[in-house]
Amino acid sequence: MFEVVAEDLLGRIGKLKTKSGKKIETPAFLPVINPVTQDISARWMDENLKARIVITNAYILYKRLREEALKIGVHRLIDFDGVVMTDSGGYQVLEYGEVEASPEEIALFEEDIKTDIAVPLDVPTGLGSRRFAEESVEKTLKNLEATLKVLSERVVKSALWVGTIQGGVHIDLLKQCAEKIKEMGFDLYALGSPTPLMEGYRFNKLFEMITAARMVIEYGKPLHLFGAGHPMIFPFIVALGVDMFDSASYYLYAKDDRYITEFGTLRLEKMNYLPCVCPVCSKISIDELKELPRKERVNLVAKHNLYVCFKEIAEIKQAIRDGRLIELLEIKARSHPDLYQGFREIMMNDGLLKIMEQHTPLYSRRGLNIFDKISLRRPEIRRAKNRLLENIFKERLGKKAILIPYTLKVSPQKIERILSGRNLSEYDLLLYGSPYGLIPIQIRYVYPFSQTDFPNDLIIEDEVVDSIIQQISSAGYREIIVVEAKNPYLREIINRLVEKLSGRDIEIKVTSLK
Ligand SMILES: [Zn+2]
Structure with missing residues (x-):
């Protein structure tokens, strides 16, 4: 189902095969598709970005397009023949308090619409208090058990199932949750990531959470990170062992007139140039872009944002193949002091470096570029x-x-x-x-x-x-x-x-x- 074909630090190139035999290569970025509005369609992503995996929301489908989804399946509904992952609606719990469906209903629905990778209904911790975090872990574990039970009654299953680890910034709770989920047995794991951490640039905390989860779960299984936010953190989360991640930021930022670059975001109104040669930016000037009606402008900026995300993934994969992922981290860490802080904490963590050393190849076809004292802590050195x-x-x-x-x-x-x-x-x-x-x-x-x-x-x-x-x-x-x-x-x-x-x-x- 999942095979690691190359590794560097804890990052790896993997092949993931779904139950229906579709294959994707990881690390993979999964653009979030809104199944109702389809602002940027999955087909467009396939044709223009070679996107072979996307994520959409099972709860929204269940609430708003249930009959159609059951009739034609999720792939035809969003017009995409690649791998579809469905999130469960846990996020809606966080936003609106409750969802009007049981974990069993959502699980059976996800199977019935023939999703490839399914997430059980969970209860995200977000940035909640310790008490809230304890509750969310408890409820999530209960939901996962209920999901596995109802699935066990099905002879043939169409989806790979994901165990979502909660606990948020409470690392001990997160580890306990991961241990229990590991015992239950899932095809993949996912880490619920509190978006506010990323919005608040608390990257070191996010990296600590990923490290904690990765240390508990089996190395041979893929780890997904929910809501990965910005491409500037992609190389870091991959280096820590995240294989897949989704984000709706490309669209959310565009709606807010924010233009993604590999080192951060720029506000459209403050831009004098388009520092990019993607198919969007090479055909329009900044002034023309600013003057477009809002809907068209958001659409174009969202597409540009997607190109940047996909370019970043290609760069990361090449770096893994070349055994120089760490050099990419050293460069990208300079995007922001808080990211640099997170990077330094990774490089000062002897336990983590020791494990990275085991997964860093003995030989590399590319030499080592050493820059400073932090480089001296590289696994190869x-x-x-x-x-x-x-x-x-x-x-x-x-x-x-x-x-x-x-x-x-x-x-x-x-x-x-x-x-x-x-x-x-x-x-x-x-x-x-x-x-x-x-x-x-x-x-x-x-x-x-x-x-x-x-x-x-x-x-x-x-x-x-x-x-x-x-x-x-x-x-x-x-x-x-x-x-x-x-x-x-x-x-x-x-x-x-x-x-x-x-x-x-x-x-x-x-x-x-x-
Ligand atoms: Zn562009």
């Missing part, structure tokens, strides 16, 4: 440094080290001169001046060492110098010869090493290659 410590820099009993500048073009003649009569077998030849600390000369071309690009001044960060000290201590070198370099940063490393190693029982000699 942590892994390479740990491997050096575990496999190279230990039990080098009686060995001495010669530290050679990373920038030096090493030839046998130069090594002869560096040794100047010393016996090679007594020495480890190590390169200094890379973000990895010291690299044995024999493995300098092994991935990722020579495939890493970094700014020159990064190598004097404390983290890098401390790595060298740790490697030297772990190896137990007592005598170290450092070959001097002209580069000021490399010279600075030598100064720091001499300073940090003073007082220890280690002899350091600095020599130059004349």
Whole structure:
């Protein structure tokens, strides 16, 4: 049903197959289709964006188009032959207090209209108080049980069923809810996400919720996030293990004259240009767009907003395939300080990074671009440094080290001169001046060492110098010869090493290659 074909961090490219045999690739963005108004039709999305999955609301269908939906099914009703997911109406509970249908009625209705992916009637926590959150978890679990029970009476089921995790920002409740839902057994999981968190730019809280849910549920099952809001957060939620997400923002923003860019939203009235070359923006000027009657303007802005969302998904998928999702995060984190805050919290979470390390490929066809101290915490760097410590820099009993500048073009003649009569077998030849600390000369071309690009001044960060000290201590070198370099940063490393190693029982000699 779901197969992971490539991964990077906790993000993955997956293949999801429905019960009727339709296949989609994840991560997938599901535009919300209003089944009554069909402001931007599902067919248009299919033809123009290659959208193969959309989401619509089963409760609205049940209330307003029941007979027709039962007669022709949801696909014909919205004129879309791809994968249709139906939300249950839980959102209406949050907005209007109650829905006039039982979980059993909604479940059977979703089956009867032949939806591909069905969400049971849940009770969203939103940003509710702890007491409200406890109640919403309890009611949701009860509804899910009722749904599973009524479904068990059906021999043939047409939909994949989703277990929706509630609990909101109350992480302990969210985890408990996820544990119980996991025990019940669903085809997919979903996380109810409080839209106000995103509107309030509390991205770190949202990321914490996703992480908590992802840690509980099985890795092999897809996770959906409700109401993913803005494309600037797409790479982050994917990196945390979200496979699918829906949003109506493209239309809601358009109705509010807000134009989505990959780094944020702009207000139409404050725009002088259209910074986009999508099929909408390349055919109209900003002034013409502003002057259009409201209905046409909203329609065009909504379409542009959709193009931006779909472009973002393609970019994320390519980044996963290239093993450089984290570089996309580093760039996108700069969209807003609150997003940067959320990103930093991800990168400071050692437990999470450790799990990401397990899912980050050992090799990548693209090199590593390292920018700053946060980049140094990348899973690939942590892994390479740990491997050096575990496999190279230990039990080098009686060995001495010669530290050679990373920038030096090493030839046998130069090594002869560096040794100047010393016996090679007594020495480890190590390169200094890379973000990895010291690299044995024999493995300098092994991935990722020579495939890493970094700014020159990064190598004097404390983290890098401390790595060298740790490697030297772990190896137990007592005598170290450092070959001097002209580069000021490399010279600075030598100064720091001499300073940090003073007082220890280690002899350091600095020599130059004349
Ligand atoms: Zn555009």
